[in-house]
Amino acid sequence: MITSPENAKLKLVRKLGSRRWRDKLGLFVAEGEDLVDAARAAGWEPVEVLVAGENVAPELLAQVSTLAHPPRVIGVFRTSEGTTGAAVADAAPADGLALWRVADPGNVGTLARAVDAFGGTLRLSDGCADPFGPKALRASMGSIFRVPLLEFELPPGSVALLAHGATPLHGLDLEVGSNFVLGSEREGLPPEIVERCDAVATIPLPGRAESLNVAMAGTVALYEASRRRAIQTVSSPPVKARRSNHP
Amino acid sequence: MITSPENAKLKLVRKLGSRRWRDKLGLFVAEGEDLVDAARAAGWEPVEVLVAGENVAPELLAQVSTLAHPPRVIGVFRTSEGTTGAAVADAAPADGLALWRVADPGNVGTLARAVDAFGGTLRLSDGCADPFGPKALRASMGSIFRVPLLEFELPPGSVALLAHGATPLHGLDLEVGSNFVLGSEREGLPPEIVERCDAVATIPLPGRAESLNVAMAGTVALYEASRRRAIQTVSSPPVKARRSNHP
Numbered sequence: 296m297i298t299s300p301e302n303a304k305l306k307l308v309r310k311l312g313s314r315r316w317r318d319k320l321g322l323f324v325a326e327g328e329d330l331v332d333a334a335r336a337a338g339w340e341p342v343e344v345l346v347a348g349e350n351v352a353p354e355l356l357a358q359v360s361t362l363a364h365p366p367r368v369i370g371v372f373r374t375s376e377g378t379t380g381a382a383v384a385d386a387a388p389a390d391g392l393a394l395w396r397v398a399d400p401g402n403v404g405t406l407a408r409a410v411d412a413f414g415g416t417l418r419l420s421d422g423c424a425d426p427f428g429p430k431a432l433r434a435s436m437g438s439i440f441r442v443p444l445l446e447f448e449l450p451p452g453s454v455a456l457l458a459h460g461a462t463p464l465h466g467l468d469l470e471v472g473s474n475f476v477l478g479s480e481r482e483g484l485p486p487e488i489v490e491r492c493d494a495v496a497t498i499p500l501p502g503r504a505e506s507l508n509v510a511m512a513g514t515v516a517l518y519e520a521s522r523r524r525a526i527q528t529v530s531s532p533p534v535k536a537r538r539s540n541h542p
Numbered sequence: 543m544i545t546s547p548e549n550a551k552l553k554l555v556r557k558l559g560s561r562r563w564r565d566k567l568g569l570f571v572a573e574g575e576d577l578v579d580a581a582r583a584a585g586w587e588p589v590e591v592l593v594a595g596e597n598v599a600p601e602l603l604a605q606v607s608t609l610a611h612p613p614r615v616i617g618v619f620r621t622s623e624g625t626t627g628a629a630v631a632d633a634a635p636a637d638g639l640a641l642w643r644v645a646d647p648g649n650v651g652t653l654a655r656a657v658d659a660f661g662g663t664l665r666l667s668d669g670c671a672d673p674f675g676p677k678a679l680r681a682s683m684g685s686i687f688r689v690p691l692l693e694f695e696l697p698p699g700s701v702a703l704l705a706h707g708a709t710p711l712h713g714l715d716l717e718v719g720s721n722f723v724l725g726s727e728r729e730g731l732p733p734e735i736v737e738r739c740d741a742v743a744t745i746p747l748p749g750r751a752e753s754l755n756v757a758m759a760g761t762v763a764l765y766e767a768s769r770r771r772a773i774q775t776v777s778s779p780p781v782k783a784r785r786s787n788h789p
Binding site for chain 1: 648652655656657658659660661662683685688710711712745746747748749750751753754755757758761762765766768769771772773
């Protein structure tokens with residue numbers, strides 16, 4: 296039972312509150328049973344698990360927690376386990392999201408949840424919020440452990456989502472694939488990124504608000520691609536569909 | 543120039559940090575030029591405006607602010623101005639969102655922004671986060687001032703959004719209207735509310751995440767209704783469309 300705040304494991308958890316240390320050590324902290332369970336269910340092996348009242352004094356665990364209601368369990372994991380997603384992504388079509396300098400951890404986490412819900416991969420550029428930071432992890436509701444996390448790239452089928460002026464999303468030809476590319480909260484996408492995409496699209500907003508936030512826009516785009524696939528599946532001849540499922 | 547922290551206006555701003563006082567006095571605080579400008583542009587007249595360096599010492603304004611970067615301007619407004627939206631709503635079809643005990647202010651604010659972007663009204667039940675609280679206001683990006691805010695009700699055309707098991711949203715008949723009803727973050731919608739709706743729908747999630755958060759689900763529903771209307775408009779005979787625009 297850990298009873299000293301100077302314990303090395305507690306010191307490690309405190310350090311991992313900063314992105315600099317997470318990047319340096321390749322480790323991060325998942326707080327709470329829901330997140331730790333989600334990680335394990337997705338095959339992530341914790342480096343350390345601290346359980347209040349079992350191997351650490353509850354008040355000490357509470358002190359190193361970032362949560363208002365301290366968790367019963369804290370797990371330390373390797374960020375490198377996230378790259379196992381790369382194998383999945385190689386096999387999958389270029390569907391999902393590529394985020395360019397999306398700085399808010401809540402947005403990165405929410406979009407990980409959206410990708411996990413609709414299917415696909417999540418690509419993050421430099422300058423994005425750390426997906427393994429506490430806020431992003433919480434907003435992802437554990438999806439960070441299930442989504443293939445990749446480097447920012449613009450594979451064939453990349454669609455730049457712009458706030459204004461491009462083809463309406465619902466009128467866009469999504470046959471090539473749908474890797475939706477979203478820009479930063481303040482600046483959007485720079486022209487050099489937009490130019491490298493195969494298509495540009497806008498979510499038409501008939502109301503008065505100028506824009507959606509990036510998490511809402513990305514979720515709507517994933518929904519639209521998913522809806523189209525669902526319609527295609529339904530309208531394909533059933534025999535053909537059966538054949539391609541059981542070759 | 544206000545130079546004492548005991549000044550009555552500063553005391554009022556501090557009080558309005560709590561919902562109890564906002565409800566009691568029927569007043570709330572908008573922090574920052576963007577929000578105060580959005581309010582004025584939407585026709586809301588401030589009861590008080592405090593401007594750092596003009597009528598209040600900057601350090602005192604910073605002290606009463608809830609923001610990490612203190613604003614230059616703080617405005618105090620009457621919540622009752624929001625009810626002017628009711629007139630707009632009476633004339634509009636039953637489109638928009640009805641939120642049942644959505645407790646997170648970020649979700650309420652984000653959904654106000656979505657309603658403002660796609661058009662419609664926002665209905666809030668008891669137990670919803672205060673739309674005039676600081677976090678909801680910020681998440682709304684000023685949309686709270688433009689969206690017709692109404693009491694929770696289930697007008698004809700109400701569609702309960704469930705996380706699982708109902709008609710896919712994209713297959714739903716939205717002809718009656720589309721007042722999407724969303725439940726609380728933890729519990730969803732209680733059966734007695736679902737029963738009073740005209741239809742139930744689910745956003746199909748082919749991936750692994752169990753659900754979207756309520757703000758994302760509401761935004762997707764508004765997008766779907768808006769997309770259908772856009773398609774209908776395009777496919778109507780142009781002459782007829784022109785006639786109804788210029789009677």
